[in-house]
Amino acid sequence: MSKKHEEVMELAKRRGFIWPSFEIYGGVAGFYDFGPLGALLKNKIIQKWREFYVVREGFFEIDSPSIVPEEVLKASGHVEHFVDAMVECQKCGAAFRVADLAREQAGKDIEGMPKEEMDRFFKKHKVRCPDCGGELGKIFDFNAMFRTAIGPGSQRVGYLRPETAQGIFIDFKRLQRHARGKLPFGVVQIGKGYRNEISPRQGIIRLREFTMAEAEVFFDPGDPHHPRFSELAGEQLRLWLAKDQEKGKEQLTEVTVEQAVKEKLVCNEFMAYYLALTKRFLLDLGIPNEVIRFREQTPGQRAHYSSETWDAEVSTERFGWVEIAGIAYRTDYDLSRHAQFSGEDLTIFSADKKRKVLCHVVEPSYGIDRPLYCALEHAYVQEKKRKYFRLKKDLAPIEVGVFPLLNRAGMPEKAREVYGNLKLKGFMAEYNDAGSIGRRYARADEIGVPYCVTIDYETLKQNDVTIRHRDTTKQIRVDIEKLPDVLKKLLNDEIEFDKAGKPIETTSK
């Protein structure tokens, strides 16, 4: 049992980052709420992701429904691959798709049959375990999508989306027009996805409802060159190749992005580019390089739509290597399926306008909840006297704490004034005058507040304040008029702490 995980979760729970959902009704496994600080943190992670993919990559962001009619997910292959009735052998424990066994042993297609009927059908046809001949257990749904009915009456079948990607593929015709027919172009969607896990157990790592951020990059399969490949070509990647995994070798292959493509370890520039971008994103969340690796999925592990997939994994104390993002080469699978099922022509003109092509897709797909946990775990610091989240400044839910040194001589009033001004300037600030100054610093550290401003006797005389740095507990003095500007520069890493004001010595008891 990992002590760190327990401490991180205890702190996260106590201070309002993460709570089990539906607690007063006993809770439901696989669901977590983000409390006030957790919601702020999550939004900052999402915002950072937007900066990477929407601002810098220039991808279009859309927002489509999370309830999806059945035809879409039939076309995408999810109905076939997600909603399987399963049965387990009671003797050897092997699990099988009910539909497969019925076809093999009774020669009948029972897809869509109610479970009770399937049970009767299995008894009637004496279906046994194909591996050991053992008795089979009760039939159960596994890993199903959440099913629902759209509207009354006819009850059109719908599902809660298992991924946001389909919303993008569905809109392809309008999106490519929005891109004015130019290739490549990318589209992203950030939103909830749903997977009805059988027994989610790893806390926030395996949720039944989770936030995902997905990008679909459309390109001409005849021209798989990323226009800005050179920008990331030199980035180092640590790859765990499928062939090494199959041989049971733990060894990682360290190459540059450029080498990865040249040596055909990664199938094309788009895939390699987004591996590198994913690495940069994780580093930017404060996750150290040593705990990041890219694992190539073996053919058996890959989803039905993918011909090559790399998982970005982060090592955690509690859960080992955790998949944070998947970079999948979806080929033209989705577009061709939707073209086929909808009857729409989804081909477009190639860059040279000489050919009609069906775009290929590379998909960097991220969970948001998992990196949030990883960022917390890797930010958690236990020092002699204090334990706190050393969150990156641009992730900290509260940016600045404002405290009066003492509750007398007009200090609280002055502190509230400073606090009010900082809020007006857009800072996520918190005022606290409870207990002693030391307690306030400790409470602020705990939730990762990078800077604390203290109003003391000097403030009242010379209109300046101290700023305290979370990581070093060092302090500087800064004029109140300059405070917002200095804080902004500090938070943006534009200035060094020691040079942002006059360093001061404090006398502690």
Place this chain on the structure above:
RNA sequence: GCGGCAGUAGUCUAGCUUGGUUAUGACACGAGCUUGCCAAGCUCGCGACGCGGGUUCGAAUCCCGCCUGCCGCACCA
């Protein structure tokens, strides 16, 4: 989903074996006092037996079901 163990204030915890006063303590939190910089101190206060049923005169304590968590198995497209 199967088997084993567990669940007491915001957090940690005593009590459970052997049923019986107003459920223990600490920390945290709030108010007041105090306090010249890193969880100081004093006073007061808030706050819990996971949910439901059963046994019993009486249940935190014994029994059953459910929920949740942990461990193992299975599952994780």
